[in-house]
Amino acid sequence: MRLLIDNANLELIKQMYEYYPVDGVTTNPSILAKEKRPPFEVLREIRKWIGPEADLHAQVIARDAEGMVTDAERICRELGENTFVKIPVNREGLKATKLLYAKGIRVTGTAVYTRMQGWLAGKAGASYVAPYVNRIDNLGGCGVQTAKDIHDMLRKNNIACDILAASFKNSQQVQELALYGAGAATVSPDVMEGFIRNTTVDSAVDAFISDFEGLTSPGMTMAAL
Numbered sequence: 058m059r060l061l062i063d064n065a066n067l068e069l070i071k072q073m074y075e076y077y078p079v080d081g082v083t084t085n086p087s088i089l090a091k092e093k094r095p096p097f098e099v100l101r102e103i104r105k106w107i108g109p110e111a112d113l114h115a116q117v118i119a120r121d122a123e124g125m126v127t128d129a130e131r132i133c134r135e136l137g138e139n140t141f142v143k144i145p146v147n148r149e150g151l152k153a154t155k156l157l158y159a160k161g162i163r164v165t166g167t168a169v170y171t172r173m174q175g176w177l178a179g180k181a182g183a184s185y186v187a188p189y190v191n192r193i194d195n196l197g198g199c200g201v202q203t204a205k206d207i208h209d210m211l212r213k214n215n216i217a218c219d220i221l222a223a224s225f226k227n228s229q230q231v232q233e234l235a236l237y238g239a240g241a242a243t244v245s246p247d248v249m250e251g252f253i254r255n256t257t258v259d260s261a262v263d264a265f266i267s268d269f270e271g272l273t274s275p276g277m278t279m280a281a282l
């Protein structure tokens with residue numbers, strides 16, 4: 058499962074890249090708004106830092122299909138290869154997805170709350186569809202199950218599209234989709250930090266070090282022996 062960072066803050070992105078095995082960055086208009094700077098300035102900085110090989114996802118704003126296509130072309134011009142244009146999966150978005158597929162522009166169908174949206178966007182030519190796991194849970198549904206069902210619908214219908222599960226609030230949601238073989242997940246830095254935060258592990262490591270220091274001397278390491 059590819060793992061992406063759902064954030065546009067370059068300092069946080071750098072931290073996540075330093076510590077975690079990540080494959081790229083996703084943004085949306087609300088995430089960009091938090092940076093309080095011109096959107097393309099922020100996106101270009103992210104692209105420059107993560108490099109041309111990493112995945113970068115940026116969303117269109119226009120409401121109609123033709124405007125979405127124009128937004129998508131500008132996004133790709135600004136951000137280069139390995140850019141995925143996020144298109145909301147509604148009626149206009151499906152039309153835009155078909156047009157962009159024909160132009161060879163890769164699409165991530167976003168704001169996906171239902172299985173039908175996921176299947177349609179994949180069939181229209183999206184490379185990824187993004188079920189909003191936690192937002193679905195908040196509506197009384199089961200986000201993880203919806204994501205799994207979309208994954209299955211795409212596979213069983215031989216549609217060359219993966220899920221890029223999004224909107225996570227805890228490690229368990231992510232881990233369940235990794236176990237299921239989901240194509241990708243995008244996770245905010247705070248949820249990502251929770252993947253590995255575990256005081257029991259810290260205690261075990263402390264005990265190992267303490268035993269070793271008892272055998273040798275305080276502060277001793279293998280390299281310093």
Ligand code: G3P
Pocket residue numbers: 063083084085189191192223224225243
């Ligand atoms: O980028 C889309 C998705 O990740 C939004 O997440 O936390 O706003 O529900 P959230």
